[in-house]
Amino acid sequence: MTRRRVPAVLGAVVFGLVASAGAFGQSPEPDRQPRFKPGVFVEYFSRTIASDGDSAQTMLKTGFGGLRFETRISNGLSFGVLAGYGFSNANGLVFRDLPFSIDYEAGAAGGFLAGADVHNSFIRTKKYEIEGLARFVAYFGGKKQVGVTNLNLPGGVDARGTWMRVQAGPVLRYFGSEDLSPFISLFVDRLWGTYTVNETIFDLTGTEEKKISGKGWVRGSFGITYSPYAFFSLEAEVTALPYNKVAGGLNFDYGGSVVGIFSF
């Protein structure tokens, strides 16, 4: 599948989730679902990223947190938005198209995040629910300036990274316990981004823009939602994403998140 097709496919998945709400989204307790769900979240993920085609790879380590607001649109269908701040670290990216090649090891840069998600409950029984979820997050990193000190003349680089992540897939939730509901999910998970570095060494200048993409396509997760009160629940999730190593064989990237959700 080409890169250009991926957003289209994911878009189709999202559209499918929304459009199928009426067909499948028959919750047995529609009136008892809360209308608004504000919340707070923190998430961390490490993602192996490829650049320069697939010839170089490093790890994007990102931690972020923020606010999330979800609203129920109709039975089983809800829409959420999120905004926050985070730190993304792409240490190990090598920029060879600058006058002086650099191996960027300057650590994490802060940046803003924004995103949206849509959930649609396909099937809900007393003990199980299968819902579809599509989620989009974009990170807009701030400019990070670092000096280059090991040359004859003063200079430095400034770097800025942006990326977006799209996830979509089914979630199977179990309501076996009164206030604990474990769930598993299997998502298509794609990440693309751009890191731009400007280099200035005295009178020598150059700019390089490097496209990055997350390795691996599908991630699985396991999580638990704990609902001690009707108006508050806590959800923790860990994820694992397999990808093919350059040298062959599989490796895994991991992540995790905790979300506190208020319901009204």
Place this chain on the structure above:
Amino acid sequence: MKPLKRRNPAFGLALCLGAALFIFGGDPGRGLPKPGPGDRQFPGGKLPAEYAPGEVLVKFKESAGAAVRASILESRGSRVVSRIGPLDVTVAGIKSGASVEETAALLRQDPTVEYAEPNYVYRIALTPNDKYFEYQYALSNRGQAIGWAPDSLLGTPGADIKATAAWEETQGKDGVIIGIIDTGVDLTHPDLRNKIIGSGRDFYDNDFDASDDHGHGTMVAGVAAAESDNDEGIAGVAWNCKILPVKVLSRFGAGYEDIIAQGIIWAVDNGASVLNLSWGGPEAGETLRLAVKYAYDKNVFVTAAAGNENTAVFYPAAFDDTTCAVAATDCNDQRTTWSNFGPEIDVAAPGEKIVTTFPVSLTDPKLPPYVMNAWGTSIASAHVAGLAALIKSVKPWLKPAEIRAIIRYSADDVNAGLYKGKDDFIGYGRINMERALVPLKVKK
């Protein structure tokens, strides 16, 4: 609305986090590779791993007892492969399928762990197998004897242009051509014949056979781009770049300005992207200036020898706008006493007692075959020509001024004790191929 529940929220939180830990921790011991004779393979090949697969090195704090150590490793799905007793470091095998970096990171989080790291691979820098490479202190100075005579001087370790580290990044591309505008080049030399494009051009005799009847052109050609890692002769700076021989100087080592100018223009028009001009004189010939500018305007990098008279910089090296002027240093990173000086000097490179190629037909049978020790800023300039060709190989879009800036700014200011910064004797310093070519680590 659901009724309030009485369960302690901390209990739920613990369960959530417990679920998370279950995924990260996994089943201790499950999926571990079985140790065996073929378990550890020595890293080799063209692109070996940066660290041993499936292993981490762990050093626990002294306070951690054996039981605690075993428990921590087990909780991460790891096992002891071996121990480095005197260092109290454990070589731990990791769970099958787990990432080395992640496992090390997880172990580092434990308060009883002093450090945990991948089992990194270290290797010797790329060293060619050429017979006389050991004498090429200019490329790699380990304090070895400079020359094959029993009473040879010893060099200063590190007083070199850091070639071996740079060759890890690039050995050049054969599409990059170095024009050797000189006395010609020995077209049959075993260390050069595969590097030469055609038979060159002889403007002195006006034919297409740029054979060397003097030796100087063959010497600078070898320094810049002798065939390397071929079990023979010497290593050139630009292993894979090609040589375009252009004979403009007679067998006495001199040539007229008009012939030289024609040679420069021909080399530019026939694909050279770097020109080495290892000759000069005190007069600033306008035709020569125009010829060099012709090259510069066609994005051809021009390097030239400063001269060996301990006087003002010779031309064409002194054409400051278009040419990189090169002074000479020795095996101790000292400027040679005879190297010309002046504000036009851009950089320096080794130029004293440099082992290089010499025409087969002119070699003294009592000396090692086809090689010669050479002195002069000619040789220094040839080092810079090789470096420029390597830069051009990896960044073909760079203009001559940018290549010159890279060579200048990456140089080692080896006389900073006397003249900090750019000076008239070695310019910005002795060239440093590693800094010019290998990605610079940029850290906060």
